[in-house]
Amino acid sequence: MSGNQGASIFDLDSPQLIIDLDILDKNLATIKNGLNGKNLRVHFKSLKCGGLVKYLMKKGQSSFLCAKLNEAEVLADIGVKDILIANQIVGDLKIARVDSLKTKAKVKVCIDCEEHLVALSNFSQKFNTSFDVLAEVDIGMNRCGTFPGEHTLDLVKKIVDAKNIRFAGLQGYDGHLQLMLGSSEKTAKAFQGLKSLVDTRRLIEKEGIEVPLVTTAGTGTWEFAVQTDGIDEIQPGSFLLMDCIYHQARPEFQPSLTVLSTVISRRPGLYVLDAGSKAISKDFGMPIIKGKPDEKIFKLAEEHTRVECNEQLPEIGDKREVVTAHCCATMNLHRNVVASRKGIVVDIWPIEASGRYD
Amino acid sequence: MSGNQGASIFDLDSPQLIIDLDILDKNLATIKNGLNGKNLRVHFKSLKCGGLVKYLMKKGQSSFLCAKLNEAEVLADIGVKDILIANQIVGDLKIARVDSLKTKAKVKVCIDCEEHLVALSNFSQKFNTSFDVLAEVDIGMNRCGTFPGEHTLDLVKKIVDAKNIRFAGLQGYDGHLQLMLGSSEKTAKAFQGLKSLVDTRRLIEKEGIEVPLVTTAGTGTWEFAVQTDGIDEIQPGSFLLMDCIYHQARPEFQPSLTVLSTVISRRPGLYVLDAGSKAISKDFGMPIIKGKPDEKIFKLAEEHTRVECNEQLPEIGDKREVVTAHCCATMNLHRNVVASRKGIVVDIWPIEASGRYD
Numbered sequence: 247m248s249g250n251q252g253a254s255i256f257d258l259d260s261p262q263l264i265i266d267l268d269i270l271d272k273n274l275a276t277i278k279n280g281l282n283g284k285n286l287r288v289h290f291k292s293l294k295c296g297g298l299v300k301y302l303m304k305k306g307q308s309s310f311l312c313a314k315l316n317e318a319e320v321l322a323d324i325g326v327k328d329i330l331i332a333n334q335i336v337g338d339l340k341i342a343r344v345d346s347l348k349t350k351a352k353v354k355v356c357i358d359c360e361e362h363l364v365a366l367s368n369f370s371q372k373f374n375t376s377f378d379v380l381a382e383v384d385i386g387m388n389r390c391g392t393f394p395g396e397h398t399l400d401l402v403k404k405i406v407d408a409k410n411i412r413f414a415g416l417q418g419y420d421g422h423l424q425l426m427l428g429s430s431e432k433t434a435k436a437f438q439g440l441k442s443l444v445d446t447r448r449l450i451e452k453e454g455i456e457v458p459l460v461t462t463a464g465t466g467t468w469e470f471a472v473q474t475d476g477i478d479e480i481q482p483g484s485f486l487l488m489d490c491i492y493h494q495a496r497p498e499f500q501p502s503l504t505v506l507s508t509v510i511s512r513r514p515g516l517y518v519l520d521a522g523s524k525a526i527s528k529d530f531g532m533p534i535i536k537g538k539p540d541e542k543i544f545k546l547a548e549e550h551t552r553v554e555c556n557e558q559l560p561e562i563g564d565k566r567e568v569v570t571a572h573c574c575a576t577m578n579l580h581r582n583v584v585a586s587r588k589g590i591v592v593d594i595w596p597i598e599a600s601g602r603y604d
Numbered sequence: 605m606s607g608n609q610g611a612s613i614f615d616l617d618s619p620q621l622i623i624d625l626d627i628l629d630k631n632l633a634t635i636k637n638g639l640n641g642k643n644l645r646v647h648f649k650s651l652k653c654g655g656l657v658k659y660l661m662k663k664g665q666s667s668f669l670c671a672k673l674n675e676a677e678v679l680a681d682i683g684v685k686d687i688l689i690a691n692q693i694v695g696d697l698k699i700a701r702v703d704s705l706k707t708k709a710k711v712k713v714c715i716d717c718e719e720h721l722v723a724l725s726n727f728s729q730k731f732n733t734s735f736d737v738l739a740e741v742d743i744g745m746n747r748c749g750t751f752p753g754e755h756t757l758d759l760v761k762k763i764v765d766a767k768n769i770r771f772a773g774l775q776g777y778d779g780h781l782q783l784m785l786g787s788s789e790k791t792a793k794a795f796q797g798l799k800s801l802v803d804t805r806r807l808i809e810k811e812g813i814e815v816p817l818v819t820t821a822g823t824g825t826w827e828f829a830v831q832t833d834g835i836d837e838i839q840p841g842s843f844l845l846m847d848c849i850y851h852q853a854r855p856e857f858q859p860s861l862t863v864l865s866t867v868i869s870r871r872p873g874l875y876v877l878d879a880g881s882k883a884i885s886k887d888f889g890m891p892i893i894k895g896k897p898d899e900k901i902f903k904l905a906e907e908h909t910r911v912e913c914n915e916q917l918p919e920i921g922d923k924r925e926v927v928t929a930h931c932c933a934t935m936n937l938h939r940n941v942v943a944s945r946k947g948i949v950v951d952i953w954p955i956e957a958s959g960r961y962d
Contacts, residue, residue: 361921389910525961575906
């Protein structure tokens with residue numbers, strides 16, 4: 247595939263996942279211009295691709311977070327030194343893997359109950375090691391996390407008292423608000439969640455416990471977090487690759503990710519592409535055809551996408567770029583991605599963490 | 605992982621995709637008992653796993669079909685000799701790959717227009733080779749395929765006349781009916797589609813053209829196809845692994861595929877598993893917890909599954925088996941699967957064709 251460098255993306259075989267680096271660069275610049283002094287920690291769950299992280303590191307990005315341990319291992323392998331695993335690590339097999347990562351990077355993990363803490367502390371005492379631990383706070387998503395206020399304070403006190411454990415701060419993610427379109431309701435809910443997180447920080451600090459880091463927010467809520475005192479960093483991921491659904495909620499970012507596809511069949515009013523729901527995630531909605539507003543995708547089967555087309559039908563073999571409806575899920579469906587600029591292949595990167603959940 | 609042979613599946617790290625071979629064996633026996641003299645061609649798009657195909661070959665299964673060329677390559681590599689690619693192959697890069705497969709296996713491809721035929725015939729004349737070609741007939745799905753009757757006959761005549769091309773029969777798939785629950789409407793629509801396919805066969809035969817094969821139907825419609833004269837074979841795939849959605853439409857097959865997951869967080873009324881929509885496809889609906897009817901999955905995020913549980917909550921670290929809502933899509937999300945029997949690991953198989961669409 248390295249032989250394809252310099253080729254037009256439209257001359258590649260399909261289906262092929264493609265990133266437009268010019269658009270990605272603009273998305274990165276947009277968020278950097280709005281950070282308001284907060285740290286930017288990029289979420290690797292949306293990328294899963296070491297080559298893309300190396301590209302971001304060359305542009306000065308050093309903090310990353312991830313959802314799974316295997317993603318942290320990919321990050322550490324390529325030289326990322328500051329990694330937050332924004333998830334609970336359960337079981338000694340996985341705790342040992344976290345421990346072995348620490349020779350390569352500074353790694354933090356999240357917990358939300360005493361069982362997690364006891365397991366980490368027991369392991370670290372047994373093997374003469376230690377862990378940096380954030381308390382995950384539920385700021386409205388109703389998933390993992392302690393409740394804001396006293397419930398979190400109770401856990402933090404136990405973290406501080408636990409042997410071979412360092413309290414590293416608070417993690418709070420407002421995942422339930424990410425795709426909500428901009429509205430006064432969204433704004434109110436976002437600030438309400440952020441306030442509960444900052445109030446919890448202040449409650450802990452009143453007890454004389456230092457809170458080294460409060461980290462929160464994603465692509466859909468970053469603007470609220472950067473305006474909030476007591477928040478140290480934001481943790482978006484989708485803003486780089488984007489998709490047609492997220493773009494409706496966050497029009498300041500443009501989709502840089504597409505799936506190159508080929509027309510394989512056609513009939514009056516309809517053509518069929520050679521990539522379907524196995525290659526283009528439909529879990530957040532319908533993808534669109536880039537630059538062809540009159541050609542409307544109406545059905546994704548596993549390996550076929552059907553497109554309504556009442557204008558001039560494309561020829562068999564013509565190419566289309568599909569803007570996905572969910573960039574994170576689509577990165578997980580592929581084993582490599584072509585990096586391009588102005589329609590020309592710049593590089594091809596393996597997506598090391600796709601298809602892995604351990 | 606081979607070191608895990610003989611281990612309990614519940615002692616494996618999670619998330620881990622698991623096949624129960626005893627259930628799979630029963631599903632295979634059920635369909636074999638009902639074939640009524642038709643050939644069984646198993647659809648590899650649902651499996652994507654060479655180890656599973658080898659297992660089926662040892663049980664006498666020799667005919668397979670697939671949706672994509674890379675799947676055909678996996679089949680040929682493990683020694684399958686009878687392969688149907690039930691899709692259009694577009695572009696000389698892919699046509700050359702089909703041609704190179706023929707040293708290993710007998711391979712058939714589908715076409716639905718003259719452009720496909722010309723491309724195959726030009727290639728085969730240029731490189732002194734030949735292709736076995738089925739005409740794909742649209743029996744109601746409104747996707748690829750010629751229309752039944754004269755439209756198909758026109759294409760078949762061109763296939764017969766084309767240089768270095770052999771007419772291999774008719775492909776018709778009633779994908780639009782697969783998940784429909786049993787009803788008089790489904791029965792009527794299925795037989796209507798089958799009749800259009802058989803009528804087309806007879807029309808072609810009246811012209812003195814032999815139709816070597818008429819192949820059709822999936823797990824959701826197999827019972828109608830095996831009752832129909834003029835149909836030679838059925839091509840189901842999901843019946844082996846199954847899922848909780850397909851099981852509603854085809855209760856004669858049981859789910860043999862699960863995703864082993866671990867409880868990582870809990871609170872009153874709710875627990876959270878360590879596998880989400882990236883590991884358990886939700887494109888056909890909500891998965892279920894195996895053997896726990898009182899524990900109801902209500903939300904899959906990318907790496908978390910939330911389960912309503914108003915009875916005794918499980919402990920942190922407890923395991924659950926999740927019956928997926930779409931087996932084909934879930935096989936595509938993983939890179940390996942554990943084969944088990946009575947809860948004991950028998951083998952681990954790579955899923956070679958997962959994450960590939962070329």
